[in-house]
Amino acid sequence: MSAVVELAGVGVRRGTTQILDDVDWRVDEGQRWVLVGPNGAGKTTLLQILAAQLHPTTGVVEILDEILGAVDVFELRPRIGVSSSALAHRIPPHETVRDVVVSAAWAVIGRWREAYDPMDLARADELVAQMGLAGMADRSYGTLSEGERKRVEIARALMTDPELLLLDEPAAGLDLAGREQLVAVMSQICTDPDAPATVLVTHHLEEIPAGITHALVLDHGHVVASGPVGEVLTSEILSKAFGLPLEVTHSNGRWGAFATKG
Secondary structure, three states: OOEEEEEEEEEEEEOOEEEEEEEEEEEEOOOEEEEEOOOOOOHHHHHHHHOOOOOOOEEEEEEOOEEOOOOOHHHHHHHEEEEOHHHHOOOOOOOEHHHHHHHHHHOOOOOOOOOOOHHHHHHHHHHHHHOOOOOOOOOEHHHOOHHHHHHHHHHHHHOOOOOEEEEEOOOOOOOHHHHHHHHHHHHHHHOOOOOOEEEEEOOOHHHOOOOOOEEEEEEOOEEEEEEEHHHHOOHHHHHHHHOOOEEEEEEOOEEEEEEOOO
């Protein structure tokens, strides 16, 4: 099994703050990872590195057989699908759902004069339907609910058939119904053997979809644990990472965690 991502001794420093410190990590083809940890653990920073949007201060990063710092990131980034709030904030509210998705083919946000062939448009409509949004391709992005927008953003991330899919807290800010609809969509992706290697960042175990195979737990920029999801998402490991006695549950394919009196 070949590596999609491989990090060796990766660190990120901003001024006197060490955001990531000596991170070793490997993501192989077919794996679906979840990154968990408290606020400030370095999860989003790590995802920015995987998206080729941030270079580490120290260490070596290899993404899709390319070394970060020795590759044109503008050629690498189209091979990586990204869904994040930072990208979502740049989407024009008047843009149609179809255009939000199809414009990923040109790696632009907001259609202008670029042209798309019928296959691109058909692919965009197929992804919109796959996200449970059939019939909404002509709707304006700004008229959608927050949950619907999140699913459009994931459709956009999949538009170019990426080799690596990165989902940065996709369920943040959703109500219960929106979260459950999104988790169902992510479960379809993570259980599809033809889907790309996937890395999901979340604060809440309840947002972890079926099909996740591995987990990485971060705390203050350090790797607390990494490996098969069932071996990593334990009460002992997460209690250590969050500094709080936690009981981790796994039932009917879903994860959960709650504080105990310890």
